[in-house]
Amino acid sequence: MRMRQLLAVGIVLAVAMGAVWLGAAPGWAQQPRYATTKVADDVYMFRWIGHQALFVVTPDGVIATDPISVEAAKVYREEIKKITPQPVRYVIYSHHHFDHITGGAAFADTAIFVAHARTRQRLLELMNPNVPLPSVTYRDRMTLELGGRKVELHYVGRNHTDNSTVVLVPDQKVLFAVDFIPIRSLQFRVMYDTYPMELIESLKRVELMDFNILVPGHGPISNKDAVREHREYLQDLAAEVKKYLDRGVSLVDTIRQLKLPKYEKWGGYEQFLPMNVERFFEYYRRGV
Ligand SMILES: [Zn+2]
Known part of the structure; x- marks a missing residue:
């Protein structure tokens, strides 16, 4: 006993x-360093160390997302080959950050690169030789059709960047979103590149979309609850920071004193809370 x-x-x-x-x-x-997981019918997640991408297999080819890195993309291509002999026809970039979209050359022999118009603009400015430029761009919404399958690209406003694309596989109700919806984790460090208030609005738009499965760029596969919970975290954080600022508490003391015990079990709580606080403090103090 x-x-x-x-x-x-x-x-x-x-x-x-x-x-x-x-x-x-x-x-x-x-x-293991990498894994491919079936998420729904013909829909898979490829994970490389801590980064994840989604791909959809059709009879006429594959619609893939984020190549991740030069090293990852070679393995990603091999992993797809184990599932289908069909070539990758499209590669969708989730946003312009290099830790997600480097290495596209591994697919360039057969694929067209697709992204938000501002992703292309950022990439033109940054000129990374390991990131093929997207030749097809969109601004609000676009649907790719291949082998009888539809994959939708949605722009839900500025959030983690000014050019994040959300990928929806409507017939399987699967959504792929990268970096702006950490799964029960805080925002990364000081939220580089992020528009804090617009991020909250962006999450509300995602909550209105029709999906059941959320595949994130990092962390466990989840669902719509994770989006709501993250939106609530940001709203709680914003409201709390504003209170400290309105009382005339300095940035240093706000960082030292402000706690959100409701989220203490979340990933990155100890490490990133001070930095997330700083981001919202500066937003309210200086409007940046
Ligand atoms: Zn990013």
Whole structure:
């Protein structure tokens, strides 16, 4: 009896630790370097270390997203080949950040590169030789059709960047969104490139979209609850920061004192809360 109880406690602990471990950024070394996971019919997630991309297989070819890196893209291509002999016809960039979209040359022999118009503009400014420029761009919404499948690209406003694309596979109700919806985790560091208030509006738009499965650029596969929870986190954070500022508390003291215990179990709480606070403090103090 005692043994059985101990065993049960052990299993519960392992599950609890696993959940924490999956939600947090560190600890990837304990997993294989890459994996391909079936998410829905003909819809897959490719994970490379801590970065993830979505691809859709059709009888006439593959619609892929984010090549991730030069090294990752070669493996990504091999992983797709294990599922279908069809070539990659489209590569969609989620946004212009290089940690997600480097290495597209691995697909350039057969694929057309697609992104938001401002993604192309950013890439023209940055001129990274390892990032093929998108030749097809859109501004509000675009549908790609291939082999009887539809894949939609939606622009939901400025958020993590001014050019993030949300990819929807409507018949499977799968949504792919990168970096602006951390799954039960705080925003990364000081939210470089982010428009804090517009990010909240952007999340509201995502909440109105028709999907059941959320595939993020990092972290566990989730659902619409994660979007709502993250929007609530940002709203709670913004309201709390504003209170400190209105009381005349300095940035340093706000960072030291402001806590959001409701989110203390979330990934990056200790590390990123001070930086997330700073981002909103500067937004309200200086309007930047
Ligand atoms: Zn990013």
